[in-house]
Amino acid sequence: MALSGLDIYKLLPKTNCRECGFVTCLAFAMQLAKKAVSMDKCPYLSIEAKRTLAESSLPAIKLIAIGEGENKLEVGNETVMFRHEEKFHHPPGLGFIIEDNLDDSAIKKKLEKINQLKFERIGQELKVNLIAIRQNKDKNRFVEVVKLVAENTPLALVLMSEDLAAQEEALKLVGVRRPLIYHATQDNLADFAQLSKDRAVPLVVSAKELELLSTLTRELNNQAVTELVIDTGKKPIAEKIWDLTQIRRLALRKSQRSLGYPVLVIVDADDPYIETTEAATYISKYAGIVLIKGIEVERVMALLTLRQNIYSDPQKPLQIEPRVYPVGQVTNKSPVLVTTNFSLTYYTVLAEVEASKVPSYIVSVDTEGMSVLTAWAAEKFTPEKITDSINKFNVRERVAHNQLVIPGYVAVMSGDLEEKSGWEVVVGPKEAAGIPAFLKNLYL
Amino acid sequence: MELVLERWQQEVSIVTIGATKEEGGTRSYVVRVGGEKTLPFLFPEGEIPYPPVIAFEVWDIAPSDWSTELNKYYGDVFNDPLAWAEKCVKQYQAKILCIRLQGAHPDFGNKTSDEEAKLISQLLKKVSVPLIILGCGDDSKDNLILPACSQATKGERCLIGDAVQDNYKTLTASVLADGHNIIAESPIDVNIAKQLNILISDMGLPLERIVINPTIGALGYGLEYAYSIMERARLAALSGDKTVASPFICFVGQEAWRTKEAKVSGEQGLIWEVITATALIQAGADLLVMRHPVAIEKMNNYIKTLMGVSL
Numbered sequence: 062m063a064l065s066g067l068d069i070y071k072l073l074p075k076t077n078c079r080e081c082g083f084v085t086c087l088a089f090a091m092q093l094a095k096k097a098v099s100m101d102k103c104p105y106l107s108i109e110a111k112r113t114l115a116e117s118s119l120p121a122i123k124l125i126a127i128g129e130g131e132n133k134l135e136v137g138n139e140t141v142m143f144r145h146e147e148k149f150h151h152p153p154g155l156g157f158i159i160e161d162n163l164d165d166s167a168i169k170k171k172l173e174k175i176n177q178l179k180f181e182r183i184g185q186e187l188k189v190n191l192i193a194i195r196q197n198k199d200k201n202r203f204v205e206v207v208k209l210v211a212e213n214t215p216l217a218l219v220l221m222s223e224d225l226a227a228q229e230e231a232l233k234l235v236g237v238r239r240p241l242i243y244h245a246t247q248d249n250l251a252d253f254a255q256l257s258k259d260r261a262v263p264l265v266v267s268a269k270e271l272e273l274l275s276t277l278t279r280e281l282n283n284q285a286v287t288e289l290v291i292d293t294g295k296k297p298i299a300e301k302i303w304d305l306t307q308i309r310r311l312a313l314r315k316s317q318r319s320l321g322y323p324v325l326v327i328v329d330a331d332d333p334y335i336e337t338t339e340a341a342t343y344i345s346k347y348a349g350i351v352l353i354k355g356i357e358v359e360r361v362m363a364l365l366t367l368r369q370n371i372y373s374d375p376q377k378p379l380q381i382e383p384r385v386y387p388v389g390q391v392t393n394k395s396p397v398l399v400t401t402n403f404s405l406t407y408y409t410v411l412a413e414v415e416a417s418k419v420p421s422y423i424v425s426v427d428t429e430g431m432s433v434l435t436a437w438a439a440e441k442f443t444p445e446k447i448t449d450s451i452n453k454f455n456v457r458e459r460v461a462h463n464q465l466v467i468p469g470y471v472a473v474m475s476g477d478l479e480e481k482s483g484w485e486v487v488v489g490p491k492e493a494a495g496i497p498a499f500l501k502n503l504y505l
Numbered sequence: 506m507e508l509v510l511e512r513w514q515q516e517v518s519i520v521t522i523g524a525t526k527e528e529g530g531t532r533s534y535v536v537r538v539g540g541e542k543t544l545p546f547l548f549p550e551g552e553i554p555y556p557p558v559i560a561f562e563v564w565d566i567a568p569s570d571w572s573t574e575l576n577k578y579y580g581d582v583f584n585d586p587l588a589w590a591e592k593c594v595k596q597y598q599a600k601i602l603c604i605r606l607q608g609a610h611p612d613f614g615n616k617t618s619d620e621e622a623k624l625i626s627q628l629l630k631k632v633s634v635p636l637i638i639l640g641c642g643d644d645s646k647d648n649l650i651l652p653a654c655s656q657a658t659k660g661e662r663c664l665i666g667d668a669v670q671d672n673y674k675t676l677t678a679s680v681l682a683d684g685h686n687i688i689a690e691s692p693i694d695v696n697i698a699k700q701l702n703i704l705i706s707d708m709g710l711p712l713e714r715i716v717i718n719p720t721i722g723a724l725g726y727g728l729e730y731a732y733s734i735m736e737r738a739r740l741a742a743l744s745g746d747k748t749v750a751s752p753f754i755c756f757v758g759q760e761a762w763r764t765k766e767a768k769v770s771g772e773q774g775l776i777w778e779v780i781t782a783t784a785l786i787q788a789g790a791d792l793l794v795m796r797h798p799v800a801i802e803k804m805n806n807y808i809k810t811l812m813g814v815s816l
Contacts, residue, residue: 143733143736143737143740144729144732144733145733145736145737271506271508297810297813298810299548299811299813303546303549306547307508311508314509315507315509332806334806334807335806335807335810337779338779338780338783338803338807341780341784342783342787345732345783345784345787345788346787359770359772359773360776362773363776363780364780366724366725366780367724367780369725370724370725370728370729370784371729371784373729375733405727409726432727494765494768
């Protein structure tokens, strides 16, 4: 938990010696609280004060990295209970469990499909993160499947086996990819701690009760194992929400470091809808990693879209650069459509213009990321602003006609806009969905 | 270990929809929503007396813009609102219906208030589930048809909407006179939601008869805005602000089925409706108006598992 300037002041020598470069200890404390200066500037800080300060600067929920390179997943380091308080920082990893009793060709086929699960949405790439291999048979089969999976996917790995020998063998093959090891429990703690330490791989710790979980992470910490992900096992959905909420509250509000780790949730439901709704619940409610089995593109796309929504920054709507965007093989006869620079609006319009197959120009006006109606109400999408944008982007030089299409919702500004811009205003549809039909019937 | 338990000051108000014979209506049961004493599904912290409820959406005219996927289920009854309503109840086990009087809109048939009131009266005879009645979205027309429908259902304790900030008086007066509940719609804005609740209750309608429509966007289409507005309003309610302590109604079906995803494939639309509803339930939705019968069935299963009922 971050300390206030006054909290820090109490830890300082209060001699106002000025050796730190500040006039008083209080002034120095205030700068420390803002993280504007290093505590090393004070030569008289006690060891205890140093430790307290160092701890207070650690994040309440540790950031854990799984995997390497381009497909590295980082989860944790969350700072709030609700996204409106600031934002959620690290979107939960979504992964798929592959059972090692499937035959090789089925596994390969599955991986091929999973590797294809990438979507573009409002200018961002949405992708899945993890493949978890779960042991059902003997050690050899597990290791064999780990090898097969590693060869066939670039995604980060989770090794799910309670068999220490199997884990050791598997880590010889894929240890360099920094897989997540599932899992240490009360019964195997010492062995799995050693494994995580020797191989420098992150480790899942599981216990049904938060009390025990907390004890286990403390013990692991004492053995210098700190790259942890925590898990409270299989439970009914409301109990899981309770665990996730309590872990987040305890870490943030009570500075309980022993629970300050990202949480793994395994959704083990056979019904595909139960699976998807449960996964959606945990994505919304504080999970750090969600593992599922179903790989159908419709479900995964919905889950990744939800993750994008929940983890978007509420203070900063996604925006695109305001400019003129040619869509398709434009000519000087192509229509010119005006919209905002709110990503959701722009990409929705873009998709419909593309679908219409009518090459067009889209002029994205700087509305500071507001949508059409909001921007209009806030006077960020006015005849003046639109005129400025059209002039600034030299739209006149691109086309030989004089018509400007505006969103149907701002039809009221037509007259004013015509007067200010000198363009002839054509009122387009209210909803982007109407664009294809509109463009096909538009004669310039 | 000491858990972190919130000591909330206040609960969400309980709104009762429908009236049985004993209560002066003709419904065979009532539906209650709200009453939460904590955030969604944190049972150890406070009581959650009523599960979220899904309403089936039924129109008074054949919808021109519904997905073809939905045709498969309602195509045979689109032209007969009474048969449509009956199908939802009998075949799909609808617990509550939401009738949208779209046909009254000047652009969609311009039905008169007499016609709509007559339809609603017939509907009361055809089905015995509680009703939600929605206008057509044209303010001046709604100010004619909704009072007529309110009167035609006097004593049935329907939920009628939507009242908006610059058009709430006519509807509030009717709802007050005829013993119904009201939907107060605000454009993704906690302050307007609060303001409108105050305006309506100032006219004499108790806060316990208001349901908030926070105006939602579908998954991928601004869902997160409503999600956070609902969380903020609910936190304020639990912390003691009586004026936003109303249950939420979310029009999930209409938003999910107009997305590009739903237009691309029926299966994608179904999932889109389900996940939109799931996220909103986690933000505190009490009443969700949906379209696809399979999506509704799946959501009812989800709600049961949330409430701890084994399937």
